[in-house]
Structure formats: structure tokens, C-alpha cells
Amino acid sequence: EPEVTQTPSHQVTQMGQEVILRCVPISNHLYFYWYRQILGQKVEFLVSFYNNEISEKSEIFDDQFSVERPDGSNFTLKIRSTKLEDSAMYFCASSEAGNTIYFGEGSWLTVV
């Protein structure tokens, strides 16, 4: 069964450093998303991406965050200058038509 793949599975970074989380969405999907989940808390929407542009973003997705689809398969989330409170599990997700959303296994980011 096709799945969303994410790398790295775990990253530890120093506060203030830039981080790039990578995702390969399911191949025929057109909608891509990033969500995050702080340990023990609910899943929170960050951003959705369709037709090579951001279609929606949450208040969490401030100027420190950016997304990119550098080629036909990858979808990346960049955090420019990480803060301690950015420590969370980051889930990439994709959807064929904007309805059923399939999540990747997540990238666990620890900022120290």
C-alpha cells in the first residue's frame, strides 16, 4: 500500500539552527500538508499546499516556517531558526482530493 515517507525520523538540533524536514507524499496525491504534535498533545495543522503554492496556513506557521516542493516528489518543511518550543513530532500528510488524509510516520524534532 502506498505511504507517505518522512526523513529524518529523529533530529536533534541546537536552538537557532535551521532544520529541514523532508517528505515524499503518495505519488498521485495533489494536496500536501504539515501537521505537528507536541508530546502528549493533539495534532495541530500547520500548512496545506496545492498546485505549487500554500493554500492555507495556521497561526503557528509564522515567518520562521517555509515549505517547498523542490521537485516532483519531495515536499519539505524548513524551520529557519529553531526555538525550544518547536520540539515536536512533525507529520507530513497527503491527500488525493483534499478529503481523506494519509499521514507519514513523523519526524521527531528535539531542539536543545
Add this chain to the structure above:
Amino acid sequence: GQQVMQIPQYQHVQEGEDFTTYCNSSTTLSNIQWYKQRPGGHPVFLIQLVKSGEVKKQKRLTFQFGEAKKNSSLHITATQTTDVGTYFCAASYGGSQGNLIFGKGTKLSVKP
């Protein structure tokens, strides 16, 4: 912003007992989705409800969408240890493509 209230936060049951989790929104939903997240895992899509009053069943799981499309429930009959995990509802509001608003989840533990 939009919020979805989900209760209870935790539920401990004896294997064989039933389990129900509820979600409520103050505003009308476009649709509601349910996800299961095993400990250390990622959210896995269970079902999507779209129509007012809709009821869907998956084996021992019964999903309902309220007549006013403001509430939903997930009921598990005769729980098994494999049902352990956190169950999230995720609401979609009109015009939103994948900006899911997740409830805080109900963490289910099942005692054998």
C-alpha cells in the same frame, strides 16, 4: 479559531467492555474524520462522515454524525487489547481543504 471539544480525555476499560468518545463543535462542520494513533505511532485514518445523521460501521466500530453536523461519536463494542491507542476526531469546516482541526483525543487503555 475553530475548536473541537473531545471527551473523555482518558478511558480505561476492561477487555470486553464498550467504549465511546464524543466530539462537539459550536459551529456546523463540513465533515468529520476519525483517526487512531497507537502509542509512538502516527494518526491512521479510520473514517469520514459527511452527511447529517450519518452512521457508519466498521466491524466493532460505529461512527455517528449528528443531525446538526456539530457533533460526532465513535463507539467500540466489546473492546479488545488491540483497540488501545488515542482516538482523534478531526473536523473540517466549509471551504477548507485539509485544514483539519483535531480534537484533543481520547486515550483508550484496555485491561486484559
